[in-house]
Structures are given as C-alpha cells and as structure tokens.
Amino acid sequence: MKTLETDVLVIGGGAAGLRAAIEAVRGGVKPLVVCKGKAGYNTTTAVSGGGLKAAVGGASVEEHIEDTLRTGRGLNDRRLVEVLARESSERVLELRDFGIGLQVGRGGVYVGDTPGRGGLELALGLRDYALKIGVGLLEDTIITRILLEDGKAIGAVGYSHLRDEAYILSARAVILATGGAGALYLRNDCPRGAVGDGYSLAYQAGARLRDMEFIQFFPLALAEEGFPPFLIGGRLSEEGRLLNALGEDIVEKYAIRDRPLVLRARDLLSRAIMTEIKAGRGVDGAVLLDVREVLRGGLEGWFSTASFRTLLEKLRAADRPVKVAPICHFTMGGVAIDEWGQTDVEGLYAAGEVVGGVHGANRHGGNALTSALVFGARAGRRAAEYARETSAIKPIGFEELQRYESLRGEGVEAEELLERLRRLMWSKVGILREGEELREALREIGELREEAEEVKAETRREMLQALELPMALETAEMICRSALMRTESRGAHYRVDYPEEDESWLRGIYLQKRGGEMRLHVEPLSSNA
C-alpha cells in the first residue's frame, strides 16, 4: 500500500478533470489527477467530436441560454445554465492559449481542422498543457471510495491495476470529474470504463444526485457484427432511407419532420426504431439504412474517414443496406452542484458529465464539452481556495484495503455480471421504458448485487472489473429508480405507459443515501432557481 499527499485531488483525466487541475495550479496549489486509464487518452473527451457550443461568432449569450433550456424541457438548473452561457466564449476561446487549434463558427467552435474529429486533439492538448504547468498524474488507478472525516472529503482510496497496488490519497479538497455512465448500456459509444463510478462515489460520500433518469441515445449507429458502432450522421442519415424488415420507411411511418434528423429528432427517431425492433419488425436487433442512392452522388459529412471506408469497402454499403440501431451516448443527470461545483459534501466538488442540472431532461449538442470546461475551471478555482484554508488530515482507509484483499482468488468473474447488467439496462431501462419492466429490472439488479458478493479476481484486469461492478450496479439502480418514479415522458426519458409530458412533473427527482438506503424525493423547480 502506498500513501500520497496532495492539495487538490482530481478524480478523472478528461476535459473536466484536466481543466480543473489547470485552474488549481493557477490558484497556487498542487493538484494530482488520478484516473482509471491514461489521462486524456482513455476518456470520453478523446472519442468525442470536439464540437463546443458557445456564444461566439455572433451568437448571443441569450441564444445559448434559450437553446439549452428548450432542449432541457424546463428541468435545467437555470443558475448553472446562465453561468455556462456567460462563460462559454472565454473558456472555449482560451483553448488556443493551451496550444489547441480551433475553428470558430456561429454559436460554437470545433477543435482541429475537421468538424467531428477533434476530441483526441482536445484531450491531448489539455493533458500536455496540464503536464507543462506541473499537474501531477497518477494513471491506471481506480478510485473506489472518497474518504470523509466529520462529513468533509479528505482524500480517497484507489487501486492501481498497472502496479497491483493500493493507494491512500490524502487531499485538502477533492474534485470528482469521472465522466458519465453510457457504458452501462449494451450498445454505447463511450469508453468501456464509463460505467458510472463517479455517481456511486458521490452517493456513498453522502452527496445528493439529481435527474438520473435522463439518458441520451443517439439514433443511428452501425449495428453490424464485428464492426465498431460508428455514429452515422451528415448526408447518410439525412438522405438515406431507414427501413424496417418489411421495407417500410420508418421516418415516413412515424411522420418525423424535424431536420437534421440526428440533431433535432434524436429522441423521436430512437423511439421509432426501438418500437419497430420491439414489435419484431427489426433485423437482428437493428433496422436497415439504405444509402445506395446517396453514395452514388459522392459523400461528405461522415464522422471519420475510417468509418466511411469501413462502410464503403467492408460492408459494401454501395450495394446493400446496412444494419443500424440507436446507441447510448450521454448521461444528463448526476451530482447536484452549485455554480462553483460545490456538492453537498464539504471539500467535495464536481464537474463534467458526472454533474446533473446543467442539461435538464436532454442535452443540446456541444454543451457537454463546454460545461466540462466552464465548471471544471470553476471547481478547480474554488477547490484551490478551499485547500489553501484547510489543513490536511491523514485519512484512514483500511476497510477499503481489506475489501480489495478479500476479492483476490477464484470465483465468479465480474465481467460476466457487468455484461448481464449492460443487457438488462438496454432491454428494460433504455429508450422505451415501462413500469412493470422497470420493476423487473430493479429486482434483477438486486439479484446481480447478491451474485456480486461471490465475485473474485485472479488478474489485475479482473480486479479492476471487480471494483467497478458494485459502483456500476449502484448507478444502474439510481437510473432505474428515478425512471420508475417519473410517471411522464420528458426529454430523453420516455415511458410507454405515460407517453405525454405532464406539467405537474416540472420537478426534479433527487436521490441521496439516508440511513444506509437509497432515498428518492421530488423537489419543485423553484428550489433550483
């Protein structure tokens, strides 16, 4: 076991964590970024399109606010949205000072030279700049517990799956920037580690979470066996024909008129496709996208050339329709924060996708990265101020260390249970939700929890998964319970048994650990404002 001390411990090495660490250095303290993989590289930020929404290029702050609130269907925390929009241009344009190239358009920027491909450049640019100014890194280490003393965050316990070693990290302030939970779903476009650790870490520390029922799905991604689930956009999605097994045009059948389809009709299209699949009119759990006509006319606007080549050469999309299906993309809900990223737990801050309230019931494209930068910087600044006024306390994490040891040996493999969880979330807590299925899902999550008691790990990789599993199950339970409680359809949350938006549900669902139990309650919007 190793112990390390730092002023500000940042958990997560994506856009939010790295931006927070940069600001902490500017605030005169020493941050340490700890992450499950390599900072920058193994993050959702790196696989993102690198598009950032901001009040730039002639677009106003008011427009940004309006777009964000409209998409969030009234459930956003207005204070957070105002901060996001007001600070968007400064946070986004300063990326150039970090050596990151930008193209500015009306209402947003994209990183690099080509829209849709700048995620890695953004992530590595932030990583390089952070390292240059002295941010410390502890990579390949999973944090499994935030340590508390008198209700204040004083550090964390983690396990390095590179060195097979436990770490006790002592810190004056802790920032949670662990990203989302998209990889809890069978079909997703997130890094495999995005199984929602941060929601569970915050919950176990006593923080409140909100809006956990809102999960965003992208309607069109490749669903051909043996191929990665590339997102499909541009002319392929707009001009191609989406067909069910009977050859019916799905967009026509459901009278979907909003364009571009994958931006403005994301939810409608995802639901239409899943309705067809569930009704038995799909093809191997997918539907067909016929782009033969589009390809005859040449093509632009495909997300990446590698994906385009795959589609064209290996899948022969010029000769036959290809299988596509929706994919889990983003987690709207998360840890409740104030405008400075302060959670309900003293000394614990949060930023990025792990946070709830900015996006409400659905997210406007480009707002995730902007929000990670804006609230990352704010959390970094506030955590640095707090750390300067606080003395370090030596944390004790022996219970957690004993748990690590008890996992060693032969037994049930965590990956098997994680796979069952992903299938369960996809089939019963996904795009089309229904009360009885959600109750079944809760029961099955309970059964998986019982089976998880028998999990053992023989290798470092198995140990990593064994440590992820309980956090994944807890986050899945949060999503499921919140989805069951919201008896209406709003934004990305669709209840087949309550298909309409209901005015009386203009309220947020919050959850918190109380008396050892997951307690949910509803708060009127006025308390957010």
Ligand SMILES: Cc1cc2nc3c(=O)[nH]c(=O)nc-3n(C[C@H](O)[C@H](O)[C@H](O)COP(=O)(O)OP(=O)(O)OC[C@H]3O[C@@H](n4cnc5c(N)ncnc54)[C@H](O)[C@@H]3O)c2cc1C
């Ligand atoms: C395919 C795709 C394209 C996208 N394109 C865009 C776009 O163009 N514009 C936009 O605004 N948004 C986009 N998004 C969303 C956006 O990329 C993410 O919301 C954003 O990058 C999240 O940043 P983050 O820093 O919060 O988390 P991440 O970038 O996911 O970083 C999380 C970090 O936390 C670490 N971590 C997690 N758990 C632990 C743990 N227990 N212990 C230690 N470390 C841990 C991870 O290893 C990682 O370093 C896209 C998402 C996807 C999937």
